[in-house]
Amino acid sequence: MPDQDKKALVPRKRSVPAKVSKRIPTPETLALVAKIRKLTPASARQYFRDLQGSTVDLSAAPLQGLLLSGIQLLGATLVQTAFNDSDLTGGDLRGSFGPQFGGANGRFVGVNFTGMDLREAVFTNADLTGAKFIQCNLMNTIFTGANIRKTNFAGANLTGAFLTAVRNYQTAIFEYATMTGTLFSPGVEEIILAKTIPR
Numbered sequence: 001m002p003d004q005d006k007k008a009l010v011p012r013k014r015s016v017p018a019k020v021s022k023r024i025p026t027p028e029t030l031a032l033v034a035k036i037r038k039l040t041p042a043s044a045r046q047y048f049r050d051l052q053g054s055t056v057d058l059s060a061a062p063l064q065g066l067l068l069s070g071i072q073l074l075g076a077t078l079v080q081t082a083f084n085d086s087d088l089t090g091g092d093l094r095g096s097f098g099p100q101f102g103g104a105n106g107r108f109v110g111v112n113f114t115g116m117d118l119r120e121a122v123f124t125n126a127d128l129t130g131a132k133f134i135q136c137n138l139m140n141t142i143f144t145g146a147n148i149r150k151t152n153f154a155g156a157n158l159t160g161a162f163l164t165a166v167r168n169y170q171t172a173i174f175e176y177a178t179m180t181g182t183l184f185s186p187g188v189e190e191i192i193l194a195k196t197i198p199r
Contacts, residue, residue, distance in 0.1 A: 020079060020080070020099040020100055020119075020120070022080075023059045023060035023079055023080045024060055025060040025062065029057070029059065029061050030061075032058070032061070033058075033061050033062060035047075036063065036068075037066065041067045041068065041069055041070070044066075044071060045068075045069075045070045045071055045072070048071045048072050048073055049072055052072065052074065055075065055076070055077065056073060056075075056076040056077065057076070057077040058073075058076060058077065058078055058081045059077055059078070059079040059080060059081060060079070060081065061078075061081045061082070062082050063081060063082060063083050063086060064082050064083065064084045064086060064102075065084075065085045065086060066086045066087070067086070067087045068083075068086060068087065068088050068091065069087055069088060069089040069090055069091065070089070070090045070091060071088060071091045071092075072091070072092045073091070073092070073093050073096055074092060074093070074094050074096070075094075075095045075096055075097075076093065076096040076097070077096070077098075078093070078096050078097065078098035078101055079097065079098060079100060079101075080099070080100045080101070080102070081098065081101055081102065082102035083101070083102055083103050083106050084102045084103065084104045084105055084106060084122075085104070085105045085106060086103075086106050087106070087107040088106065088107065088108050088111050089107055089108070089109040089110060089111070090109070090110045090111070091108070091111045091112070092111070092112045093111060093112065093116060094112050094113070094114045094115055094116070095114070095115045095116065096113075096116050097116070097117050098116055098117060098118050098121060099117055099118065099119050099121070100119075100121060100122075101118050101121035101122070102121070102122055103121060103122060103123045103126050104122050104124040104125060104126065105125050105126060106126045106127070107126070107127045108127065108128050108131050109127055109129045109130055110129070110130040110131060111128075111131045111132070112131075112132045113131060113132060113133050113136055114132050114133070114135060114136070115134070115135050115136065116133075116136050117136070117137045118133070118136055118137060118138050118141055119137050119138065119139040119140055119141065120139070120140045120141060121138070121141045122141070122142045123141065123142065123146050124142055124143075124145055124146065125144070125145040125146060126143075126146045126147070127146070127147045128143075128146050128147060128148050128149075128151045129147055129148075129149045129150060129168075130149070130150045130151065130152075131151050131152070132151075132152045133151065133152060133153045133156045134152055134153075134154050134155055134156065135155045135156065136153075136156045136157070137156075137157050138153070138156050138157060138158045138161050139157055139159045139160055139161065140159075140160040140161060140162075141161045141162070142161070142162045143161065143162055143164075143166055144162050144164045144165055144166070145164075145165045145166070145167070146166050146167070147166075147168055148163075148166050148167065148168055148169055148171075148172045149167070149168035149171050149172070150168075150171045150172065151172045151173070152172075152173040153172060153173060153174050153177045154173050154174070154175045154176055154177065155175070155176045155177065156177045156178070157177075157178045158177055158178060158179045158182050159178055159179070159180045159182065160180070160181045160182065160183075161179075161182050161183070162182075163182055163183065163184050163185075163188070164184060164185050165185050166185070169188060170191070172192075172195070173195070174192055174195040174196045175195070175196060175197070175198045176196065176198065177196050179192070179193060179196060
């Protein structure tokens with residue numbers, strides 16, 4: 001791995017702050033983003049696979065509008081990373097740290113977000129078909145207008161989340177999910193809350 005890419009790889013702090021401060025992408029992160037933007041989808045998958053074992057910090061990285069299907073970013077730091085309008089179909093982001101993650105209008109079909117801290121993330125109008133948010137922190141996350149067909153929210157903390165105008169909620173999995181103060185569209189709350197009880 002080139003030395004300039006290693007500069008964007010920094011250890012993640014073990015203590016997680018209650019509030020997330022505004023991030024500005026570092027010059028190293030912007031250089032890494034410029035490199036990622038030049039990669040084909042296949043070479044991007046290989047590039048991120050080669051980074052496994054390193055702690056990747058893409059905080060505040062502007063990664064909008066990219067085709068990054070199948071990428072693996074296990075345990076990455078993705079605070080305020082903007083994947084708006086991007087396609088991460090089949091990606092694996094398990095265990096990553098992503099408060100205020102930007103996913104508006106994105107395609108996250110089958111993405112594995114298991115165990116992520118995604119509080120205050122934005123998935124407005126995103127396609128989350130078959131995505132896994134198992135045991136995720138989704139406090140105050142916005143899903144307004146998202147397609148949640150067969151999306152798995154089992155054990156997730158959806159306290160204060162916005163599940164307004166979500167599509168295909170009837171097929172989503174919400175077993176053991178926490179939904180204190182969650183906002184729903186009229187007539188949907190009872191249906192979704194009933195799904196939090198295991199069958």
